[in-house]
Amino acid sequence: MALDRRELTAVFVGGALGTVARSVLATFADPDAGRWPWPTFAVNVLGAFLVGYFTTRLLERLPLSSYRRPLLGTGLCGGLTTFSTMQVETLKMLEHRHYGLAAGYTAASITAGLIAVYLATALVRRVRVRS
Amino acid sequence: MTLAVWAGVMTLGGAGAVLRFVVDRAVARRVPRPFPYGTLTVNLTGAVLLGLISGLTLSQHVSLLAGTAFVGSYTTFSTWMFETQRLAEERQVWPAVANIAVSVVLGVAAAMAGQWIAGRL
Numbered sequence: 693m694a695l696d697r698r699e700l701t702a703v704f705v706g707g708a709l710g711t712v713a714r715s716v717l718a719t720f721a722d723p724d725a726g727r728w729p730w731p732t733f734a735v736n737v738l739g740a741f742l743v744g745y746f747t748t749r750l751l752e753r754l755p756l757s758s759y760r761r762p763l764l765g766t767g768l769c770g771g772l773t774t775f776s777t778m779q780v781e782t783l784k785m786l787e788h789r790h791y792g793l794a795a796g797y798t799a800a801s802i803t804a805g806l807i808a809v810y811l812a813t814a815l816v817r818r819v820r821v822r823s
Numbered sequence: 824m825t826l827a828v829w830a831g832v833m834t835l836g837g838a839g840a841v842l843r844f845v846v847d848r849a850v851a852r853r854v855p856r857p858f859p860y861g862t863l864t865v866n867l868t869g870a871v872l873l874g875l876i877s878g879l880t881l882s883q884h885v886s887l888l889a890g891t892a893f894v895g896s897y898t899t900f901s902t903w904m905f906e907t908q909r910l911a912e913e914r915q916v917w918p919a920v921a922n923i924a925v926s927v928v929l930g931v932a933a934a935m936a937g938q939w940i941a942g943r944l
């Protein structure tokens with residue numbers, strides 16, 4: 693498998709920045725399994741919007757670049773958002789019998805995430821390609 | 824929180840993202856189907872790892888570095904949502920629904936499996 697060093701560096705830098713932003717917010721997380729996990733919810737929805745924006749722009753609006761998508765999409769948005777934390781939070785809600793909260797958190801994250809990607813994509817496509 | 828811890832958060836966050844990129848590519852190359860198996864693989868393996876970490880008694884700093892920074896960055900919500908939205912846009916409704924359902928059901932199961940492993944250690 694051929695790996696481009698510039699591409700890997702871009703993923704690393706983007707991932708480091710996204711992770712710092714998420715980790716700063718995570719320090720405000722409430723350890724109580726009965727509360728809505730705002731920090732994770734916020735970074736996930738924001739990251740979904742940003743990846744929709746960046747990726748649509750990079751694939752459909754800007755000239756091909758070998759490191760922008762790894763930097764902004766895979767790195768920054770991937771590092772900013774997290775699936776594993778969301779699943780462990782949901783599991784803890786289920787273990788504490790907060791079934792409604794667990795179902796609501798999962799449904800709201802996915803619904804808001806998909807709407808965020810859709811809106812960001814529509815926003816980019818609304819702007820005509822400059823000739 | 825010291826500067827060294829934040830330097831660690833950055834380094835491990837970068838490393839988690841690079842590992843995700845490499846695993847995603849390796850899987851996508853072996854299973855060249857329109858279904859995003861690469862993202863599913865990193866997200867499920869990451870959920871096992873974070874379940875395991877959350878089941879262990881670790882100091883606040885170690886759990887921030889290993890769990891929040893490394894495994895948190897290794898898994899991704901944004902790409903999962905992006906790939907699902909694009910599948911739906913291409914009228915691949917069933918693969919899009921399956922990508923959500925399988926990730927949610929197996930994601931919680933994977934986190935449970937990780938916690939179960941932690942209990943045996």
